[in-house]
Amino acid sequence: MAPSPLPSPRGRWVPQTDHAFDPPPSLPVGGPPGDNSTVDWCLYQLNGAAEFEVSEADIISTVEFNHTGELLATGDKGGRVVIFQREPESKNEPYNQGEYNVYSTFQSHEPEFDYLKSLEIEEKINKIKWLPQQNAAHSLLSTNDKTIKLWKITERDKRPEGYNLKDEEGKLKDLSTVTSLQVPVLKPMDLMVEVTPRRIFANGHTYHVNSISVNSDCETYMSADDLRINLWHLAITDRSFNIVDIKPANMEDLTEVITASEFHPHHCNLFVYSSSKGSLRLCDMRASALCDKHSKLYEEPEDPSNRSFFSEIISSVSDVKFSHSGRYMLTRDYLTVKVWDLNMETKPVETYQVHDYLRSKLCSLYENDCIFDKFECAWNGSDSVIMTGAYNNFFRMFDRNTKRDVTLEASRESSKPRAILKPRRVCVGGKRRKDDISVDSLDFTKKILHTAWHPTENIIAIAATNNLYIFQDKVNSEMH
Amino acid sequence: MEFKLEAHRIVSISLGKIYSARGQRGGLKLHKNLLVSLVLRSARQVYLSEPGCPPEPPPAACGPPEEPPPSPPPPPPQDEAGPRLPGAACQGPRPRRCCCGCCCCCASAGGEVNREAARPDCAAASAAAAPPPPHCPRKRSAAERGQAGSPVKKPRREAEEPPPPPPPPQGEQEDMETGNVASLISIFGSSFSGLLSKEPKGRRRPPLDGGEAAAATPAEAASEPGQICCDEPVLRTLNPWSTAIVAF
Numbered sequence: 001m002a003p004s005p006l007p008s009p010r011g012r013w014v015p016q017t018d019h020a021f022d023p024p025p026s027l028p029v030g031g032p033p034g035d036n037s038t039v040d041w042c043l044y045q046l047n048g049a050a051e052f053e054v055s056e057a058d059i060i061s062t063v064e065f066n067h068t069g070e071l072l073a074t075g076d077k078g079g080r081v082v083i084f085q086r087e088p089e090s091k092n093e094p095y096n097q098g099e100y101n102v103y104s105t106f107q108s109h110e111p112e113f114d115y116l117k118s119l120e121i122e123e124k125i126n127k128i129k130w131l132p133q134q135n136a137a138h139s140l141l142s143t144n145d146k147t148i149k150l151w152k153i154t155e156r157d158k159r160p161e162g163y164n165l166k167d168e169e170g171k172l173k174d175l176s177t178v179t180s181l182q183v184p185v186l187k188p189m190d191l192m193v194e195v196t197p198r199r200i201f202a203n204g205h206t207y208h209v210n211s212i213s214v215n216s217d218c219e220t221y222m223s224a225d226d227l228r229i230n231l232w233h234l235a236i237t238d239r240s241f242n243i244v245d246i247k248p249a250n251m252e253d254l255t256e257v258i259t260a261s262e263f264h265p266h267h268c269n270l271f272v273y274s275s276s277k278g279s280l281r282l283c284d285m286r287a288s289a290l291c292d293k294h295s296k297l298y299e300e301p302e303d304p305s306n307r308s309f310f311s312e313i314i315s316s317v318s319d320v321k322f323s324h325s326g327r328y329m330l331t332r333d334y335l336t337v338k339v340w341d342l343n344m345e346t347k348p349v350e351t352y353q354v355h356d357y358l359r360s361k362l363c364s365l366y367e368n369d370c371i372f373d374k375f376e377c378a379w380n381g382s383d384s385v386i387m388t389g390a391y392n393n394f395f396r397m398f399d400r401n402t403k404r405d406v407t408l409e410a411s412r413e414s415s416k417p418r419a420i421l422k423p424r425r426v427c428v429g430g431k432r433r434k435d436d437i438s439v440d441s442l443d444f445t446k447k448i449l450h451t452a453w454h455p456t457e458n459i460i461a462i463a464a465t466n467n468l469y470i471f472q473d474k475v476n477s478e479m480h
Numbered sequence: 481m482e483f484k485l486e487a488h489r490i491v492s493i494s495l496g497k498i499y500s501a502r503g504q505r506g507g508l509k510l511h512k513n514l515l516v517s518l519v520l521r522s523a524r525q526v527y528l529s530e531p532g533c534p535p536e537p538p539p540a541a542c543g544p545p546e547e548p549p550p551s552p553p554p555p556p557p558q559d560e561a562g563p564r565l566p567g568a569a570c571q572g573p574r575p576r577r578c579c580c581g582c583c584c585c586c587a588s589a590g591g592e593v594n595r596e597a598a599r600p601d602c603a604a605a606s607a608a609a610a611p612p613p614p615h616c617p618r619k620r621s622a623a624e625r626g627q628a629g630s631p632v633k634k635p636r637r638e639a640e641e642p643p644p645p646p647p648p649p650q651g652e653q654e655d656m657e658t659g660n661v662a663s664l665i666s667i668f669g670s671s672f673s674g675l676l677s678k679e680p681k682g683r684r685r686p687p688l689d690g691g692e693a694a695a696a697t698p699a700e701a702a703s704e705p706g707q708i709c710c711d712e713p714v715l716r717t718l719n720p721w722s723t724a725i726v727a728f
Binding site: 117119120121122124145207208210226227254255256257259276309310312313316363366367369372 | 490
């Protein structure tokens with residue numbers, strides 16, 4: 001039960017504490033429709049080494065807020081998990097409100113070697129999912145390609161002192177020196193955060209695990225790899241139930257793989273999984289033990305005018321997320337994000353172009369492998385705004401009510417602390433305004449694949465390679 | 481015609497990706513390789529179905545992969561001298577015949593290829609241009625076939641069917657390869673000698689039990705230390721490629 005090491009592995013920490021402001025209120029993010037289009041985002045915190053010092057192991061591979069937003073977990077390619085905790089409101093230090101400080105760091109997964117297949121198993125953390133908090137401890141699931149682990153995070157701020165048989169260091173006392181008895185008392189100590197692996201769910205997957213999702217029943221969770229989805233009980237590690245299996249009898253007939261999956265937020269019997277062909281399947285576990293047969297299939301017919309060699313690749317869904325309401329699903333494919341209504345299978349109710357200017361460049365993007373990048377997407381707390389990442393460290397937000405969208409950049413240069421982020425524009429020829437960036441100048445090595453939105457407030461966490469940016473609504477941070 | 485050029489380029493890029501994927505840390509990525517193989521397949525179909533395909537070379541052009549033919553494989557008499565741009569020396573519109581000789585597939589010109597029909601058969605003959613080498617009975621075993629996990633092995637099955645060796649498909653393939661030899665060299669580079677020397681070792685791998693074994697088939701494809709398992713299907717699939725490879 002070693003305490004977690006204190007320093008963040010990601011280099012220097014840049015807290016923004018240069019001026020005082022009042023504690024941010026817990027504003028419901030909803031508000032009147034259209035409210036969010038006037039959100040001004042400003043850089044709140046930046047954590048990570050300068051870019052020329054990047055080592056591959058520091059590249060962030062997943063970001064996830066917990067259910068209250070108090071904790072933010074990141075996983076990286078080196079198998080480490082860093083948990084940030086939001087400073088609680090305090091009258092004493094008002095300018096520290098809402099700051100996310102490193103709470104704990106631990107090595108979740110190590111590289112492994114599968115001797116039978118002569119394969120190395122990467123330690124990269126593919127996904128982290130928090131369990132709903134049920135007692136003083138926090139728990140999360142983290143997974144690499146093969147193994148899912150349940151970690152319990154506890155705090156210790158007291159320790160017993162005054163043992164009769166042991167001395168301060170824990171060594172047994174010489175009994176002849178004990179002349180009186182005392183009752184050990186609990187004394188306060190510096191806060192220590194302890195992280196322990198409580199469960200290890202191994203050997204459940206032949207293929208690479210791409211997603212995990214905790215059920216609303218708080219007892220089970222599912223893990224999905226390319227061809228199968230397994231249902232686990234959080235307390236049982238030696239068994240799992242296979243609920244989806246799309247492996248064909250003959251692997252040469254393989255045409256589609258599972259790319260992402262998620263449980264419905266409220267109905268513990270429903271889950272969705274997306275495929276590399278761009279379809280979504282909603283399955284009901286009450287229908288049968290093996291949910292190969294979907295209850296609903298969401299698929300949009302392809303636009304024949306957009307047909308190209310790469311049509312299949314760009315239609316592959318890289319992420320699927322239920323809305324908080326449970327009424328909609330959000331999917332991300334290479335060029336668009338789409339909102340699907342659970343009640344309508346024929347087409348999405350909304351489609352937003354993320355970076356359509358790349359459509360003519362698909363061949364080059366295929367060559368440099370960028371076309372295989374898997375971007376994630378996120379809802380805000382009220383399901384009125386959706387967000388996803390793009391290239392050049394840009395990320396995009398779409399307001400579903402006003403239909404307005406904005407492109408913002410996560411970069412050190414353009415993000416002064418507390419300065420409002422300026423919307424960016426990519427010009428595709430024609431009239432070019434000042435500060436526009438042309439498509440050919442985009443840096444495709446700077447991609448924002450992982451983003452997360454606080455469950456209730458306008459706070460977003462953006463992972464740009466090895467840097468974690470936390471942006472906050474300026475209003476949110478300066479109210480009162 | 482630019483479709484053909486682009487298709488050609490995409491095929492060689494895809495092959496390079498498949499080849500380099502085997503050395504990746506963490507094992508073969510099933511999703512990515514599936515997508516690459518789909519692109520490869522459609523690019524190849526576009527290439528083969530485009531008008532301006534070269535005419536049929538003599539049947540002697542193709543030889544088994546083990547015997548390195550004089551580099552490059554004997555071209556059809558009309559052209560092939562030097563790097564050959566597809567369609568550069570087109571002798572006139574080819575009959576809209578699929579490479580496998582069936583008239584059903586590749587019916588539409590260049591664009592919408594009816595993949596459903598085309599897939600099993602088109603790939604079949606293109607891949608089956610040369611008979612598999614006799615000293616590898618392992619390729620024929622059903623157990624082996626069932627384990628082909630990597631998407632690149634998909635056309636392999638067709639390759640195992642008795643190869644109908646009509647000259648036209650070989651000719652087309654060889655046209656592709658001669659025009660592509662330079663890029664092949666750059667793709668495969670100096671690993672060729674390693675490729676060839678390890679080939680027998682890959683073939684001697686004992687057949688595993690039926691495809692349902694927990695051993696991931698795509699992982700198996702990359703399981704050999706030399707990760708040769710993919711070479712066979714790659715080679716067999718695109719046999720004309722292999723003759724060019726062997727030549728170098």
